[in-house]
Amino acid sequence: MEKLIDNSLLKCVSEIYDYKDKFIFQNPEIEQKLESDLNSIANFFAIDNKVAAVFSIIICDQLSGESYSVTRIMKSLGFKPLQFMQTIEELNQWKSKGLLRSTMRRSSKPTNEYVFSKEVIDAVIYNDILKLNIEIPENQNEAFLNIRSYINNVLVTVEKDYVVDVLINYVHKFKQFELIKEIFDNEDLNELEKVILFYVIAYAQYGVQEFDLDLILDYFDDESNLHFRFKQRVSTEKSKLFTDGYLEFEVPGFIDFSIVLPGEKLKKHINFDINKSEQSTFSPKYSTLIAPESLGITNLYFNTDTQKSIDEVLLLTSNSFTEVMQRFEENAINPGLSMLYYGLPGTGKTELVKQIAKLNNRMLLLVDVASIKSKWVGESEKNIKRVFNEYRQALKFYGETPILFFNECDALISKRNDVQSSVDQMNNTMQNILLQELEDFKGIFVATTNLIQNIDKAFDRRILYKLHLDEPENETRFKILKSHFPNYSDSLLLEISNKHHLTGGQIQNLKKKFLVEQILFKNVESTEENFKNYIESELNFRKNKKKSIGFS
Numbered sequence: 268m269e270k271l272i273d274n275s276l277l278k279c280v281s282e283i284y285d286y287k288d289k290f291i292f293q294n295p296e297i298e299q300k301l302e303s304d305l306n307s308i309a310n311f312f313a314i315d316n317k318v319a320a321v322f323s324i325i326i327c328d329q330l331s332g333e334s335y336s337v338t339r340i341m342k343s344l345g346f347k348p349l350q351f352m353q354t355i356e357e358l359n360q361w362k363s364k365g366l367l368r369s370t371m372r373r374s375s376k377p378t379n380e381y382v383f384s385k386e387v388i389d390a391v392i393y394n395d396i397l398k399l400n401i402e403i404p405e406n407q408n409e410a411f412l413n414i415r416s417y418i419n420n421v422l423v424t425v426e427k428d429y430v431v432d433v434l435i436n437y438v439h440k441f442k443q444f445e446l447i448k449e450i451f452d453n454e455d456l457n458e459l460e461k462v463i464l465f466y467v468i469a470y471a472q473y474g475v476q477e478f479d480l481d482l483i484l485d486y487f488d489d490e491s492n493l494h495f496r497f498k499q500r501v502s503t504e505k506s507k508l509f510t511d512g513y514l515e516f517e518v519p520g521f522i523d524f525s526i527v528l529p530g531e532k533l534k535k536h537i538n539f540d541i542n543k544s545e546q547s548t549f550s551p552k553y554s555t556l557i558a559p560e561s562l563g564i565t566n567l568y569f570n571t572d573t574q575k576s577i578d579e580v581l582l583l584t585s586n587s588f589t590e591v592m593q594r595f596e597e598n599a600i601n602p603g604l605s606m607l608y609y610g611l612p613g614t615g616k617t618e619l620v621k622q623i624a625k626l627n628n629r630m631l632l633l634v635d636v637a638s639i640k641s642k643w644v645g646e647s648e649k650n651i652k653r654v655f656n657e658y659r660q661a662l663k664f665y666g667e668t669p670i671l672f673f674n675e676c677d678a679l680i681s682k683r684n685d686v687q688s689s690v691d692q693m694n695n696t697m698q699n700i701l702l703q704e705l706e707d708f709k710g711i712f713v714a715t716t717n718l719i720q721n722i723d724k725a726f727d728r729r730i731l732y733k734l735h736l737d738e739p740e741n742e743t744r745f746k747i748l749k750s751h752f753p754n755y756s757d758s759l760l761l762e763i764s765n766k767h768h769l770t771g772g773q774i775q776n777l778k779k780k781f782l783v784e785q786i787l788f789k790n791v792e793s794t795e796e797n798f799k800n801y802i803e804s805e806l807n808f809r810k811n812k813k814k815s816i817g818f819s
Contacts, residue, residue, distance in 0.1 A: 325382070365384060368429075406444075468533060477656065478526075479524070513529075563625075567618060630670070632658055634674065648693065675715060682721055752778070769805070
């Protein structure tokens with residue numbers, strides 16, 4: 268562990284902190300007493316004494332795990348109105364360098380509370396201003412790997428208004444490298460366009476070769492005006508991103524910002540042969556990534572005819588998948604497998620998809636349709652395209668073909684409406700995009716729905732397997748009950764199976780209630796009477812008019 272070289276600076280910071288509520292700059296006696304400490308901090312950071320006082324309090328609060336509004340801090344120091352403005356301006360300069368940032372609330376909105384970067388804190392603790400410097404690697408490829416790591420951190424911690432400035436300040440330190448210098452020296456590129464190029468290059472180094480510029484722009488600003496101005500510059504050729512060969516569209520002559528590739532000017536500088544084991548983890552934004560090893564083995568029971576179809580699906584998604592897709596291509600058929608599982612709630616649709624991923628060691632990209640719908644006009648439609656763009660990146664990243672899983676997508680694949688509102692227009696457009704994506708789909712796509720009768724007929728041709736998971740028959744239901752409640756007699760479970768048309772999901776709920784009973788009431792085994800009461804409650808809760816709390 269690195270030893271503290273000199274704590275004198277930290278002592279100065281602590282001394283100032285002790286007077287934080289004493290209106291230092293309205294009390295000449297205290298200000299004179301702290302003059303030496305203030306000068307030490309001011310000289311260290313090349314700032315004036317008043318800003319040095321604010322820095323000291325922020326640093327001490329941060330080290331103690333507290334945070335206060337910078338406005339409150341300045342009031343407690345006795346600042347005059349003009350000094351408020353000057354100090355805020357100085358703080359903003361440090362924010363633009365990535366050395367200071369506003370804290371974030373759960374709403375992801377910045378607050379008036381500030382924290383310093385790790386580099387600043389280390390500089391104070393070790394009394395070494397050189398801690399603010401970064402180590403420059405020997406070659407350009409390593410430089411962009413460092414830049415990529417920095418970008419990942421900035422996109423999470425820095426408020427969007429400062430992301431471009433922070434990245435420009437950081438990457439400028441690597442200007443000795445040919446490509447970085449060329450981009451900085453290109454006066455036809457504005458700062459946003461330069462940052463976009465640095466982002467593309469940094470991720471291309473990790474093997475990503477397709478980029479969604481709409482998504483990248485979202486990282487830098489939430490306002491649609493930024494998107495509009497950027498696209499206007501590109502379409503009117505005021506921007507040289509595409510005309511100078513830095514970037515190119517997937518289809519030449521067709522402007523589609525959702526799929527952009529590195530141009531020839533970048534390719535000659537980028538090492539696309541980095542070993543995949545050195546790549547970062549794949550982190551999708553519009554779907555939830557579920558690794559097969561995180562899933563447990565669950566015994567599922569289906570009716571005999573359904574089980575035969577499921578066995579076929581399991582075989583098709585096993586090692587046989589690659590061979591089948593090759594045969595598809597040999598016969599001029601698009602190498603994609605699309606499936607739709609439909610049936611009543613609780614029949615095992617979602618769990619079946621997870622078990623297919625588990626048993627065949629495939630990553631699962633779970634899409635919550637409700638979460639990709641946006642209140643902003645046009646964003647929901649873009650989000651559908653972004654989901655498929657992420658999946659195409661996953662195809663390149665993983666050795667085994669992952670599964671793209673649209674769970675409970677009734678609203679997305681239901682019959683299209685006559686357009687009577689903007690919502691109707693949005694839903695129809697989202698569905699058209701989904702249909703087009705499925706037309707050219709490569710990989711494994713699975714969707715689930717409860718209401719097959721509402722599915723638009725346009726999906727019939729685009730879905731290869733339609734698998735109905737119907738309500739379990741008596742024999743199947745008995746197997747499910749037996750697997751969850753092995754301590755009960757077969758005669759009781761047969762009686763329940765014959766009398767009550769429980770689904771697998773309902774039986775799973777019963778199991779959960781039993782576990783709760785064991786934990787709360789220390790009952791190792793529930794009585795048969797409780798068992799039957801739970802069943803009645805599960806089946807008839809919608810009929811109960813009396814409101815109650817609990818399981819009865």
